[in-house]
Amino acid sequence: MSGRKMIRLILKTVGIDYVVAITDACTGSVDDSDVNMVDGVLYGSKMRMIQAARNFRHNAGLNMMDVFKVCSRNPARAIHMDHLVGTVEPGKKADFVIIDEDYHILKVLLGGNTVVDNTRG
Numbered sequence: 001m002s003g004r005k006m007i008r009l010i011l012k013t014v015g016i017d018y019v020v021a022i023t024d025a026c027t028g029s030v031d032d033s034d035v036n037m038v039d040g041v042l043y044g045s046k047m048r049m050i051q052a053a054r055n056f057r058h059n060a061g062l063n064m065m066d067v068f069k070v071c072s073r074n075p076a077r078a079i080h081m082d083h084l085v086g087t088v089e090p091g092k093k094a095d096f097v098i099i100d101e102d103y104h105i106l107k108v109l110l111g112g113n114t115v116v117d118n119t120r121g
Contacts (some may be wrong), residue, residue, distance in 0.1 A: 022076045023051075026045075029043075033046075
């Protein structure tokens with residue numbers, strides 16, 4: 001079964017509210033491979049959450065709202081942190097990633113402060 005079909009089967013079987021995007025991205029080797037190797041040993045992947053979001057969009061055909069459920073709300077609920085993070089609500093941390101329709105990062109705000117601004121040019 002292809003990866004696309006597997007993702008769609010999982011979504012259909014368990015429902016969008018129970019699917020969590022994960023990534024084990026970490027620092028390590030500085031090459032063009034998809035994985036990090038340290039002293040010849042697999043250290044982890046290089047896939048960031050924005051790529052996981054793109055994968056759900058392209059491979060599962062999810063709309064942006066559902067992509068953010070599996071990449072933000074659902075993970076926060078899974079680790080019992082949804083009272084602090086995961087959705088935009090009064091009283092929660094003001095951490096945001098602002099993207100365009102092609103999932104390019106435009107801004108990153110942490111604690112309400114802009115830490116990345118790709119809109120200047």
